[in-house]
Amino acid sequence: MDIVDLADRVAKGERRALARAITLVESARDDHKVQAAALLDQLPKDRQALRIGLSGTPGVGKSTFIESFGMMLVGQGLKVAVLAVDPSSTRSGGSILGDKTRMDRLSREPNAFIRPSPSQTHLGGVARRSREAVALCESAGFDVVLIETVGVGQSETVVAQMADIFLLLLAPAGGDELQGVKRGIMEIADIILINKADGDLKAAATRTCADYSGALRLLRKRQQDPNGYPKAMMVSALKEEGLNEVWSDLKALRDWRCAQGFWEATRAGQARYWFEEEVKNALLSQLETATARRALSVLGAQVTSGEKAPARAAQEFLIGLRHSDASKP
Structure with a gap:
């Protein structure tokens, strides 16, 4: 495999080359690991996308939200990449990888790229090489990278170690104020989105949003948050309501963190975290x-x-x- 040529085609934004590069970095073969490391070294380092982590329980509407949100961003002239992680079976080891089927409109957009990956045995709601896949999408010139986790629980928060901003989707009537102050995934979310705020669920969504807004005020203020964050908002991915407000808040939070110096500091801390994870994985591989x-x-x-x-x-x-x-x- 010509690594230099593959890196050059990824940098030019060729979708086929990007898909092939992600397959390479996800491979567990020893020779592919060497080639993947060489490929990552060849990529341009001056391109940065807004990395948005997205998590939530199964059935909350993550795929529907991503499609509606992605279509809105594409309509504004942005290039959007979606890295969707699918749970792997503990019995067969296989995954459905059906997110492209769910995101029918977005998958046909020339300025959108959707890549489903199996979680395999990796915990935390993401695949083991999701971070490298994010770097490849940035190098390919995408403006926004959405990282959709598998349906996760209270303690699975690894996605926050590869995202600039972390969104948590919740369903109406999903808990009270006490649920909102539980440690774990709640305290690392930058914005909590109450999805399905339409039809008969609108009233329940309003109550849930109020509960979480009150609960978030009890959580300790984080240094990298301006006043008003973290916050809870209502959206309807199905009706495409509230999406522009979410995007405005995401840009405002990004701009504030950049101006205060937290953006680069967070990315540096994430790089240190993944370095230590690589060391741990290398040590664990000795057991094989x-x-x-x-x-x-x-x-x-x-x-x-x-x-x-x-x-x-x-x-x-x-x-x-x-x-x-x-x-x-």
């Missing part, structure tokens, strides 16, 4: 060697039989692993 698997099998059998305590067996395994590394030339 044949020697490590044999040791785990032997010690696991001893733990199962009650011959050794789990903590003691784990200590012996780690000591053996260190000795094995030290004996290598």
Whole structure:
């Protein structure tokens, strides 16, 4: 594979090259990992998109919101990339990857790019290489990158480590003020959107928005937030209502953070976070060697039989692993 040529075509915004590049960085093959690292080094570093993380429980309307929001942005002349993460089956390992089917209008737009990826075994609502995929989309010249997570719970917040602004979608009647002050995903959201604020659910959405607005005032103010943020808003993705207001708030929050110096500081902190994650993943990959698997099998059998305590067996395994590394030339 000609990495220089692929990087050049990605930088020119070729969709086929971008799709191929994302496939390369998502590959688990050792030779592909080397090529992916070389590709990322070749990309232009002077392009930045607005990275928007989007999360919410299953069925809250994330895909509908992204399509309506994306169509509005495309209508304003912006290029929009959507990285949608689909849950992988714990039984078969497969994923449906059906977000393009859901986003029928946006998928046909020439200035939009939708890429579904399986979550595989990665926790936190995103795929393991979502951050590299974001960098590729930025290099391809997209103005806005939307990162849609799988339907997540209270503690899955990894998407905030790759986004500039984090949106949380909630359904009407989804909780009271106490729910709103729970730690976890609530306290890292920049804007909470109460979706489906239309029809018979309009009244319930209004009450829910009021509850969360009150709850957010009780959360500790974050240094990178101007007055009024985090905030709760009502939207209807189906009726395409409230989208312009959301976009105006996103731009205002982005401009304020840039002016105050928080934008670059946050991205630098995120880079440090992913560096440490790469180190952790590299260490965990040592457990996949044949020697490590044999040791785990032997010690696991001893733990199962009650011959050794789990903590003691784990200590012996780690000591053996260190000795094995030290004996290598």
